């Protein structure tokens with residue numbers, strides 16, 4: 030968790046640090062003697078709220094001191110339009126004349142404010158209704174297409190069934206032939222032979238050919254082949270002797286072998302047919318999906334869908350709707366807006382106008398507009414401007430396998446060091462030059478967590494993942510996590526088998542272990558490059574870098590430097606001397622000093638740029654990370670960075686985004702939830718369980734469920750053992766997944782992250798419940814339910830045995846509150862050991878109802894005494910949840 034210095038916070042809030050120190054002591058019980066003590070952001074936020082509020086109160090006091098206020102001033106003070114104020118006055122039955130110069134008293138101001146809130150609420154409702162309408166319209170079209178498809182599918186299914194029946198009849202006939210008495214069979218074969226007029230000689234040849242082919246396909250080691258042959262011969266002998274006694278007629282050894290082969294041939298054919306049928310089915314399904322998509326797209330075209338950018342002028346809107354500018358201006362006037370041709374208008378208004386003209390309008394963010402522009406430009410006209418850009422590489426792997434060492438050693442291999450000086454600064458990423466003149470950019474924060482956080486904010490930064498696996502340790506849990514994170518981001522993986530200088534190094538074992546995760550080394554016929562290296566001695570690092578380039582060449586990474594820059598914030602901070610500072614990875618275009626830009630909800634002008642050597646640079650090309658000064662506020666890592674035409678555009682867009690922040694928060698909360706699964710086609714899940722057995726069972730069950738609901742595919746993005754971590758939550762946020770925990774729980778950081786990111790975590794203790802919930806959810810029948818609300822967490826510091834009573838746990842509350850009689854779980858390393866109730870809660874000798882974060886307490890669990898220091902107790906209660914819709 031990030032921290033802030035007390036003195037900095039005091040400056041920010043314009044309060045004496047000692048006052049803040051007192052407040053903190055009240056909150057946490059800790060006394061602070063120095064101003065340079067760092068405090069947690071969480072506490073800083075509480076203080077911000079307290080002191081922020083005071084300012085607001087002061088404002089209101091000032092306002093109330095005034096005798097009355099002109100409506101003109103009020104519009105400015107409340108930052109609303111005159112029309113809104115007028116409407117609000119009508120709502121409260123204001124009797125006088127309404128003009129800019131009307132003066133209203135403070136009581137009326139208060140009522141106006143209330144009415145404005147009501148107005149805003151109504152508008153919000155209307156907006157929602159409109160959205161619903163649009164959604165219904167789309168759903169209706171999709172439904173119609175779906176129905177048509179269903180009829181088609183039914184017909185096809187009938188056809189398929191017919192064919193299946195035909196096939197079955199044929200199979201039965203064949204089976205019957207085989208099961209007839211051997212003598213009869215022999216005659217049939219003979220007849221067959223006669224019919225085909227083939228000589229015995231030809232038959233023999235055929236058989237030999239078949240055997241040859243079969244052995245070619247199987248390519249079994251000689252020994253095994255030999256053994257198998259022996260076995261087969263034994264079996265043949267068996268059959269021969271059996272037949273001798275049973276049928277009383279001798280079949281030659283050859284004849285029996287021939288029948289066996291025929292049977293095998295048939296079996297192989299049947300399998301082949303099955304595979305090809307499956308493939309056909311899959312192909313058919315894909316084709317159908319494509320057709321459906323095209324049909325929807327066609328319908329959408331009929332509906333005249335337009336995408337309205339966040340920043341749009343009157344002229345641009347007219348062009349977009351293919352209408353005369355005058356029409357748009359007239360529409361605006363009707364809404365009481367007088368706007369010039371080049372004036373930017375509110376995107377909501379633009380959408381309204383578009384809809385009034387029969388368009389289905391969708392809001393498109395500025396980045397999307399810029400990026401789609403760039404995409405089309407990349408595809409169409411700018412081919413000659415496209416130049417190769419360096420690949421961006423992220424290094425991932427298990428803890429202590431050598432990620433940091435590898436990044437450090439690679440940093441030193443930079444050949445540009447001689448000309449420009451070595452890489453000295455940590456700015457979140459660095460670019461190196463290889464001997465062959467090619468460049469590679471590395472994200473300098475190793476591990477998948479930071480990378481996935483960037484991804485969770487919607488940015489695609491890396492092109493290639495380097496997976497570091499220590500040759501003396503092999504594949505470990507975080508290796509698997511890293512593989513899944515890379516796969517989920519669709520990154521090609523280059524494996525660095527590290528620490529080969531160590532005596533216990535066993536690169537072959539690493540390869541074997543990795544092959545279980547679909548990473549098959551090239552030398553075994555797979556397509557994963559694996560390079561044995563030593564990050565410590567630098568052995569084979571050149572080879573590793575060359576292979577990264579090789580993989581990147583296939584990706585054909587290109588960008589157009591002759592455009593305004595677009596990129597992503599990699600790292601950011603508030604520098605005491607320099608103000609807000611952030612590292613931008615330029616992904617397309619060229620970033621120049623003096624450019625105006627938007628980054629998330631903030632904006633700015635590039636005042637200065639520095640590279641990883643701390644050198645001032647004037648411009649940054651695609652694939653280059655640069656540290657920038659000139660932000661109005663500190664952006665967040667993962668925020669998109671877009672250069673804008675003018676200061677006004679940059680500022681307006683940032684302000685609009687700030688206003689939409691609340692909506693965005695809501696949108697985040699609308700991530701995938703079990704309750705909203707009805708009609709879903711694809712469900713991404715992350716599974717965490719206490720033991721391997723349960724994990725496998727859950728995986729299997731989900732696969733079965735996926736088969737049962739033909740149209741739904743359940744994708745297991747990651748499955749691992751142990752408690753639910755922040756990293757799991759970020760992966761879920763990045764891949765829009767639900768987390769399913771079996772006998773495991775999220776820790777406090779994971780829980781907070783899930784709340785912030787709107788990720789749903791469902792925990793279970795019985796596998797059957799998972800299936801039941803998912804099935805119901807898929808059928809849209811999930812009953813109203815009780816949802817758990819976690820109250821707080823405490824760490825068990827010590828235990829005391831009390832005669833006749835049981836074990837008392839001496840705890841320290843680390844999060845939320847612990848309440849007496851609350852439900853509680855005991856977690857040992859994230860795994861649920863007990864689930865029950867807190868029956869006694871004390872502070873010192875007194876019974877208490879609850880104990881808050883930062884305090885110690887003694888507690889007892891109902892019917893449970895196996896508590897150990899280091900355990901975590903999670904108190905929770907059940908709350909009835911109202912399902913939406």
Ligand SMILES: Nc1nc2c(ncn2[C@@H]2O[C@H](COP(=O)(O)OP(=O)(O)OP(=O)(O)O)[C@@H](O)[C@H]2O)c(=O)[nH]1
Pocket residue numbers: 426427428429430431432433434435475476527528529530531562563564565566
């Ligand atoms: N012998 C040997 N030791 C290595 C090699 N690479 C890393 N180490 C050592 O392994 C330990 C862990 O290396 P780090 O680079 O810190 O590992 P990491 O994966 O970055 O670890 P975290 O940052 O904790 O996730 C250090 O003591 C390194 O010196 C190598 O190639 N050979």
